Structures are given as structure tokens and as C-alpha cells.
Amino acid sequence: METSAILILAIPLLMFLFLGLAGKYLPHKWAGILGTLGMGVTMVLAYTVAFEYFFSGNSLFIDADGNRLQHVVFNHDWLNFYDKLSIRLGFLLDPISAMMLVVITTISFMVHLYSNGYMRDHHGVWETGFQRFYAFLSLFSFSMLGLVVATNIFQMYIFWELVGASSYLLIGFYYTKPSAVSASKKAFIVTRFADLGFLIGILVLSFYVGFYSDGNITDAFTFTSLTSVPVDGVADTFQVSEGTAQVIRDLFQNSAAPMFMGASVLTWALVLIFMGGMGKSAMMPLHIWLPDAMEGPTPVSALIHAATMVVAGVYLVARLFPLYLMAPAALDIITVVGALTALYAAMVACAQIDIKRVLAFSTISQIAFMMVSLGVTRLDHSVALGHEVHEGLGYMASMFHLFTHAMFKALLFLGAGALIHAIGSNDYTAMHGLRKYMPITHITFLVGCLAIAGIIPFAGFFSKDEILTACFGHSTVWAIWMALVAGLTAFYMFRLYFLIFWWKEHKVHDEHHAPHDQPWTMTLPLVILAVVSVFAGFVPFGSLVTWNGHPITGSGFLTNLENLNWSVAAISLIIAIVGILIAMKMYKKENPLPEKMRNALPALWDWCHHRFYWDELYQFITHRIIFGLVCRPIAWFDRHIIDGTMDAFAAVTNKASYAIRGFQSGNVHMYVWIYLIGAVLLATVTMICVL
Amino acid sequence: MESLGSIISYVVIALAIVIFSILAVTTRKILRAATYLLFALFATAAVYFKLDYEFLGGVQIAVYAGGIVVLVVFAILLTTHPGDNSERLASRSRRLGLVAGLAALAAGAYSLLTRCELLVKAPEMSNPDMDTIGTAMLGSGHGQYLLPFEAVSVLLLACIIGGVVVARKR
């Protein structure tokens, strides 16, 4: 077990080092094969580890009552500051980290495989920097895996930043393209700005833990202790030991006590930490980097922006969930941010032309679903449309949606990549009616659309249904809101689908260059992910991944179907089908209806098409206010006062040197005289003093 | 009371030092200046012998008289055309030199004469044997000189390299 755990992290890292250092000397083909093989081995190891965790029944992982336990595979001191604070690096195995291992390695492997075909043109010529691309992919996979298996908040932060850095490298892969460079900078700066919140949150918490309570910071930020914080009588199954739990309880109850601007310090710290999550998960208003990040190669979009990096924020909140439960205000903020983002992104997605942008906004919207689902989770029993809702359902639903969304969104992105590769443009107006030319891409893309729209029995249906149930259990307003967003999701996805594959016949100028399905390295991942998207909904998540390890449903194959809350399911199904039908009516055949709609609501179209002018707002704030009003005076001060002082020193030295350089005549006898006179004077003075 | 021989030898040595020093700095032929320097150095070595520092006197003759002066003579032969005399000194420059020399002389003489009573003291002659000198030179205790010895040896090495580099033909 420990060997596998180490290898899961070591293989991608070594692959990064090897491909990064020696890749230049390898043939392109071998670099691709090597990278893919490395990731394949990692995937197999991750599967073994996850399988062992979930199904082996080992008493390390599950107790006699069927509760799942947290297991620290290894945990080494890395930086030892003082007796109360040491940063450890380790490998934590619990339901969500095991689940994330599966998700990340699967998607990463698919992307590795797919890139073998994608990263060359129609004549089979490899992209420049192909080996570098694989090195970066490995680095990204390594950092993401390190993030999910983190045993403590510091390790998570380290890998969190590593994820940011490697995503910067991947988004800016085409570094000769100015748009890609600025997109990668934007992504890095925005997420880095958000990480500032994360860092401050950690510091605030450590301050109160370390100084006010005189506690052990290392223990306080180890996740195994965090999850053992008992919340109002609910059983704490992850508990490591009663003693530690008591210590942590005291610590955080103390840190919850001091107030700042009407909220407890704990709430503030958690909201700040959530800000880090907002950056990585592209929640409004820190979402602006994600649509631009589509400048990266499409496999990168699939890996980073569908499956892994953007869910890091959700994962962070899920990781610290027991803490969030102690500060319901923070959860309310998460709900509001998530709900607003979901609606906003869905509206914008309806008015985009670039297919990758549509998918990007759809991702933002779906991530927001997960956030809302976490935000509405409370541990009191509640009722949704006549059925009792299990406590902690929202948490489970969020993780479930994370899992299914990763699969079908990767599928959609890879499908979009195949289309772009075939057509050579990101724009759907260049596509239209491709269904006959690219049948495999067509079918798999349709499966992805059905899954994200939430049609039974595709994966998205089950997870979205759980989310809506959890919302109904908490608040009807948010539930109806999210149900509407789900309808909008179905609409814009099918708008995209019909515009790409139907609308009108594709004009082919030359039979020889007609668009066609891509080589097997690209279609195989599509097919695999499509199959997964069909069946992933039947994974009995309720018995595998819950916030405290208690299974909340049975573990049979049809569990999810049997436990459905049919009234909620009916609502979501009807809304989704209505969305699809509207899209079909408007976009299946070429007709003037969309044009009419646009002309009827010009303002709405404009705002949606321009993404509600968020970028312009940021531009205004950064350029006019920050650069113009703040930075310019500072720059003036720096240039004239600070530099001026230094320049004055330099000028004085210079002038003085010019003035006295005549003494340096090169005439040895003059030096001798000066020396002699000095010596005699010195001797005289000494003599006078002595006598 | 000194023996007559000792006094005579002292007079000879002192006269040699004074005369050869003066000649070394006043002669206009550079090769002669080097020769007078050699004699002055020999006279100094004689002082060392007379003060019973035989090892030091040996070193003085071997290194100073045998090494340095030979080096100087070589340099003179390399850089001077035969028959060259240095130019006659301008009287102003000679006066300045005299003033400086006499000033040094006066300062030294003043400090010597004011401390006369300290210096009027009979010598205790004892020749340090080689065993003592060797132990003192290569020991690291109090009053022993291993560290300066090593420093000087490194300095000499640096000098050899420096000399080679500076005088090398380019």
C-alpha cells in the first residue's frame, strides 16, 4: 500500500523531470508513448489503491459498523519550525481523496492518450514542444495528486500553488501567441490573488490556534484531526482519538469566539479560505480567467478546466467541511456565490459563439452547482417535497456531481477538440451539420450533452437530482433557482449540439478534405468516457463517499434509482426536456427564430454575449483606479524621491571623484613626498604626545 | 671594557656602512650603485656576526647579498645600455633630497638621543644554536613562528607565480 502510494506521486514527478530534461533528445513519438505509459501505470496504481480502500473491507479502512475511516498511509516531517509547528508531507486516504485519485488519473490518462493524436496536424507533423507538453502534463498531474492526498492544510497549500504554476505553463503552452501569453498571465494572477485569501485564512486560523489557545498548530491543521471536530452531537466517525478531538474542539471553539466586524474569526478565516477556492474554481467574481484560459491546447482545457484544477476549490471546501459546519454563515456565503455564479454562467453560455467558451461557462456553472450543494448541507434532518432528506446529502451530492461532471465534461471538451482539429476553427458557424462526417464524435458528444442536461439514465441525472434534493431540503428558493439553471443548462448544451451537428448541411468544397473522425488515439478516449458517462450514475456514492463516513444508502447497483426522490426527479427531468425541446425548435433546422429572439431582446443578448462586461469592469478597476490613481503616484515617488536620493549620492560621489582625481597623477615622486611628509608629521605628533 | 680588536672591527664595519651607503646613493653609474649596495649588505652581515647572530648573518649573505643583489644586477644588465650614466641631478632636486634625508636623520637622532639612558647597557652575548632557532621557527606555541613561516612561504609562492605572469613575453 505504501509503495503504491509513493509511486502514485513519484511516477508523474519523475516523468516530468525525465521528459523535461531529456525530452529534447527523444523522438516525439516516444515522448508521447512514454508519458502516456507513465500515466497509465499511475492510473492502475490509483485504481488498486482506491479499490482496496473502498472494497477490501480491511479494518484500517472500514470499521465493524460499516463506517469508512481515514487512513494516513505515510506522513513525514518536512519542515520543522518549532515544537508546535512542523509542516508534514504525507498521503491521506479517505473517501474523497480515493475518489479524486480515480477521477484525476482517469481523466489525465485519457488526455495523455488523446494528445498523441491532437498535438499534430493533419499530415502527422508534431507540434513544436510536444515533449515539453507531456512534461507539463505530468507536472500538473503530480501537483493535483499531491493536492488531493494532502494530509494537512500546509501540504494542500503547497500543491495548490504548484497546480497554479503548472496550469500557467499549460495555458501558455503556445507562448508565441500573445493571446495565450496574456491568458496564462491572467489565470495565474487571478488565482494567485485568490490564493492570497487562502493564505490569510490559514494565517488567521493559525494565529488564533497558536497564540490564543496555546495549541499545537501542526495537529490543528492535520485533516485527520479537523474531521474529528464534533458538530453538535452528530457522530464523528473519522475521529482519530478522543484526546485529539477534545484538543481540537477547544482550539476552534476558542478561535470562534473573537469577533471581527460582526462575524466570528472562524467565519472570517473560512470565508477567506473559500476565496482561494473561488479563484481556482472560477466562482464569480474571480471567474474571469477561465474563459480566456481556453487559449491553451484543448486537451489541457479538458484536464484543467473540466476535471481537475477547477474542482480544487470544491475539494478544499469539502476537505474543511467539518470546520465550515461550525460557521453556517460561511456556508450561506458559499451558497449565494454558487447560485449567482451558476445562473450567470448559464446565461452567458447561451450567447457564446466559440464552442470552447460555451463549455468553459458551462463548467463554471456546473462547479457552482457543486458549491451550492455543499453550501446547503446542514446536519439537521429536513424534508424535501414530502421525503425526508438524509443529513449530509448535499456533501455526497456535490462529490457525486464532481465525479460525473469530470467524466462528461472531459468527454465534451475532448469532443470539441476533435471538432476543432477537424475544422480548424473554434467557431460553430464554421461547423454546422457535421453529424454525417464525424459519426463517432457526434454520438459521444450527444451522450455528453444528455449527461450534462440530466436525462435519465445518464450520469448527470443522478448527481444533479441529488443536488436539487439537497437544495429543496434547505430552501425552496434556491432549489427552484437551481432547477431553472439546470433547465438553462439543457438549453445551451443542446443549442451547441444542434448548431454543430444540425442547423444546415455542411458545405464541402473538396471531397478529399472533408472533415472526418480522428485517429484512434483521439476517438478511443471519447468512446471510453462516453461509456463511463452512461453508467457513472449508477455508482452507489451514498455508501462510498459521505462527509463523516456513515453510509447513507445501500450499496447495490440500482441503489441510486431506488432511492430517487421521484417528485424532485420529475421536476428536473421535465425542466431538462423542456430546455432540450426549445433548443431543438430553435436550432435544429436553419430558421430565423434565433435572429428574432436576439432582436427582441438586444440588451440581454449584448450583456450575455459580452459576459456581462466583467472583463471591462476589471480592466477599468485595474487600469483606471489601481494603475492610474494608486500606482502612478507611487511610481512618481519611487522615481523622483527614492531613485532621486540614490542618484544624488551617485552624482556627489562622481563629482567628488572628478575633483580629486588630480591627486592620482601617476608621478611616483609626488607620492613619495606626500608619504614622507605624512610620516614625518605622524612621527612628530607621536613624539610630542609621548614627551 | 671592549677588547681593542673588537673596537677596531667595529670602526671598520661602521665606516663601511656609512661610506658604502652614501656611495650607493650618490654614484651616477647604476652598476656601481649595485656593487656599493652589496658591500653595505656585507657590512650589515658583519654586524650580525659581531652581535653573535651567526645564522642571521648567513641568511643575510645568502639571500640579500647572494640573491637580491644578483637579481638587481641582472635587471640592470637587461635594462641599461653600456656606458650610460644617469643624468646629472638638478640642484633643486638634490637639495630637496638632502632636506628629506636630513629630516629623517634629525628625527631619528632626536628620538635616539632622548632615549639615551635606555640604550646605554652592556650586551649579553649568546649565540642561539640551530636547535633553538629551528624549534622556534616550526613550533606553534608561545614565541614560536609556524604561522608566519607558512604565510611567508605562501607569499613566496604567490610571488614566483606573479613574477612569471608579469614578466612573461606576450
Place this chain on the structure above:
Amino acid sequence: MELNALYYLIPSLIMFACGVYGFITRRNMIAMLISLELMLNSVDMNFVVFNRFLFPGQLDGMFFTLFAIAIAAAETALAIAIVVNVYRANNDIDVRDICKMKF
């Protein structure tokens, strides 16, 4: 008559004054070097004399002279290397002609 320290120090002082005079009046670099050796030598002699007459039990003055001789040898070797080099560049070893390195 007793030969005390003064009898040795006065010739040494004269030697030093000669060195000073020579160093200032001479233009030839080798002649200046010779004057320098005279000064150095007179100082060496002073060390020895003081050691003998004031601290006869110790060897410090003698060792100081010993090391000074070694250092003088090194210094002369280097100085002559420089002189030869200057001669090669200027075809002359007049000290007034080597002010090219000023500033």
C-alpha cells in the same frame, strides 16, 4: 669604551637617511629599488640590535628580521619583473615615464 646599542644604531640611522635621499633624488627605477633595500636593511639591523641589547633572552627581533629578509626577496623579485616589463613597454626605466596608468 663600551660598545652599547647607540654605536650600532647611529650607522643604521645614517644608512636609512641615505636610503631616503636616494629614493627621492633618483629617477632610475632600479636605483630607487636599491635605495629601498638600504632603508629596509637599516630597519632589519635595528630589530637585531634591539633584540640583542634590550631583550637578549628572546628571539623575536631575529625572527622578524628573518621574515623581513624573505619578504624583501619576494618584493624585489616582483619589482624587478615589473621593471623588466616596463622596460619592454617604454624601452626606458625612468620613473617619470610610467604615469600612463594614472586616473
